[in-house]
Amino acid sequence: MTEKADDTGLSGKAGSIKDMVRTSYAAVAQRKSGCCCGGPDLDAIAEAHGYSEEDLEKVPEGAHLGLGCGNPLALASLKGGETVLDLGSGAGFDCFLAAYRVGPKGHVIGVDMTYEMVRRAREHAETAALSQVEFRLGEIEHLPVEDESIDLVISNCVINLSPDKEQVFREAYRVLRQGGTLMISDIVITGILPEKVSQSAVMYAGCIAGAVSQEEYVRLLEKAGFMAIEMLESRPYPLEEAACCVPDEKLAEGPAFTAEEVAAVAGAVASVKIQAKKML
Amino acid sequence: MRISTIKILCCPVCHGRLTLSVTETTVLEDGEEDIVGGTLTCTACRVDYPVREGIPEMIPPGAACSEDK
Numbered sequence: 117m118t119e120k121a122d123d124t125g126l127s128g129k130a131g132s133i134k135d136m137v138r139t140s141y142a143a144v145a146q147r148k149s150g151c152c153c154g155g156p157d158l159d160a161i162a163e164a165h166g167y168s169e170e171d172l173e174k175v176p177e178g179a180h181l182g183l184g185c186g187n188p189l190a191l192a193s194l195k196g197g198e199t200v201l202d203l204g205s206g207a208g209f210d211c212f213l214a215a216y217r218v219g220p221k222g223h224v225i226g227v228d229m230t231y232e233m234v235r236r237a238r239e240h241a242e243t244a245a246l247s248q249v250e251f252r253l254g255e256i257e258h259l260p261v262e263d264e265s266i267d268l269v270i271s272n273c274v275i276n277l278s279p280d281k282e283q284v285f286r287e288a289y290r291v292l293r294q295g296g297t298l299m300i301s302d303i304v305i306t307g308i309l310p311e312k313v314s315q316s317a318v319m320y321a322g323c324i325a326g327a328v329s330q331e332e333y334v335r336l337l338e339k340a341g342f343m344a345i346e347m348l349e350s351r352p353y354p355l356e357e358a359a360c361c362v363p364d365e366k367l368a369e370g371p372a373f374t375a376e377e378v379a380a381v382a383g384a385v386a387s388v389k390i391q392a393k394k395m396l
Numbered sequence: 397m398r399i400s401t402i403k404i405l406c407c408p409v410c411h412g413r414l415t416l417s418v419t420e421t422t423v424l425e426d427g428e429e430d431i432v433g434g435t436l437t438c439t440a441c442r443v444d445y446p447v448r449e450g451i452p453e454m455i456p457p458g459a460a461c462s463e464d465k
Contacts (some may be wrong), residue, residue, distance in 0.1 A: 184452040199404065220426075221429035223401060227454075234451050247424050250397055260445075260454030265404040290411075 119180050120236065130279035133320065134255075137277050138230050140321040143363035144181065145207065145232035158182045166190045166349075167179060167213075175212040176240035185323065185387040186301025187227035189213050191348060193297075197221040198267040203256040203284065204228055204274025209238030214250045214270065225266075225342070226251040227259060257283040261291040269298045273361075273387075276303045276327040277320070285340035292394040298342060300390045303327040303353055304329065307384030310377045318370030322358030324385055333390065344390035349389040355381045397452050405436065409456050411438025416447075419420045 158180060162172055166187035172180065183206055194200065196219040202211050205226025214224045228234050228251065237251045254260045256271075257280050269288045278284050288298050303323045319325040328336075330347070337345050355378050359367055373381075397405075414419055420433035436445040436452060446453050 223404070225401070225404070231451075231453075235449065238450055245425060247398065247426060247428075247430075250401055251451060252397075252405070253451055253455055254408055255455060258456045260405055260408040260452070262406045263411065279408065350427045 133279045133326070134229070136317055137321055138203045139363075140363060141183075141206075141230045141367060142232040143365070144183065144361065145356055146235055147181065160277065161357070162316065164351075165233065170358065171213055174216060176208055176244040179207045179212055179237070179240045180209045181207050183207075184210070184301060185303055185353060185357070186253060186272060186349065186389050188270040188272050188299045188301045188389065189217070191389070192268055192299045194218055194268060199223040199265060200225070200270060201259075201261060201266045202226045202266045203259075203271035203288065204277070205237060205251060206222070206230075206233050206272075206274075208240050210219040210270055210272050211237065212244065212246060213351065214268075215246045218248065220248055222248055224249045225261065225393075227254040227261070229253065229255045234278040257287060259291055263290055264293045264296075266291045267293060267296050269296070270300065270361050271298075271300045273301055273303060275300060276323050279326070281328065281333075282336050282339060285336050289340045289342060289394055294394060294396045296394045298337075298390075298392045298394075300392075302331050302333070302390065304386055304388050306330060306386045307386060308380070309384050310373075310380050312371055312373065312377060313381055316370060318362055318366055319358060321366065322355075322360045323361055324353070324358050325382065326354075327385065330386070330388065332344060333388075337390070337392050341394065343395045344391075346391045347388055348391055350386045352375060352382055353385045353387040356377075357387075358385075397431050397448060398424070399431060402436075405454075406453065407438035407441060407443060407445075408454050409443060410438065410441045412438040414445070425449055432447060 161182040194217040200214040211226040414436040418434040434447045
């Protein structure tokens with residue numbers, strides 16, 4: 117039997133995985149700024165993810181924690197007055213950008229299961245006087261959102277964290293209006309992960325160990341009913357970006373990865389942007 | 397939470413409609429009421445979801461919560 121990493125906290129039970137993710141992101145929510153793990157700075161991360169300087173200037177300070185892996189809004193067509201739902205809204209960064217796009221007559225709803233994130237996001241919304249943005253404490257597998265009430269569902273580097281992705285896509289499909297769009301930035305596995313990485317609780321929180329293959333991702337979307345599924349972008353997702361999603365103390369407790377393991381991850385993990393439609 | 401957005405909220409368990417009882421409100425800049433404290437109750441399965449500090453807590457019963465506030 118292969119020896120497992122010493123941070124193996126993945127029992128495989130959905131509840132315990134959720135608790136681990138929630139605890140991890142609650143700690144990240146306490147950060148004053150974003151990634152403080154010695155990785156790339158926040159502006160560099162944002163640029164790599166496709167955000168403009170203007171985007172960064174517009175949003176309330178502290179709303180961008182560098183926890184995404186792309187910019188799901190960049191290619192989304194949004195009109196004034198529309199309703200947007202963000203699955204795993206964190207400190208609210210994408211919600212605030214969406215709020216400017218839908219204007220004061222639109223609605224943006226962020227759902228996140230981590231109380232600390234939701235509280236921080238609401239504080240930012242109040243500071244920015246963006247009353248069209250609201251946040252709910254909730255689970256993306258059990259959305260507290262009415263059927264067919266949403267024009268655009270976005271999510272940024274979150275669905276990989278769910279132990280039940282099929283249920284997440286079913287729920288996204290349920291809440292979308294006919295003709296509505298799902299636009300996701302997320303992590304998929306494109307190669308073979310070293311076992312020390314795939315079994316690591318730290319790397320689960322870091323958005324890698326819970327990710328599925330691109331083929332499986334598309335299969336689950338199709339199973340939920342989505343059509344016109346398009347892979348719009350794909351780029352490598354290196355370990356140093358994953359480390360930004362993990363609190364420093366957890367990183368310190370986790371296993372050290374060898375140069376070979378770091379290189380293996382670079383070749384086996386991708387950040388993708390996926391669009392899918394709920395057809396009329 | 398804005399009172400107008402209750403129409404797109406539902407019970408996360410059974411997707412039933414919610415009723416709201418309010419304990420604390422403020423008024424937003426545009427004149428709409430913002431619910432700061434209260435309870436959302438599912439009319440179908442009768443589960444209560446608290447609204448605290450303006451945040452509806454819509455975690456299904458039985459799911460662990462982040463911490464006791």
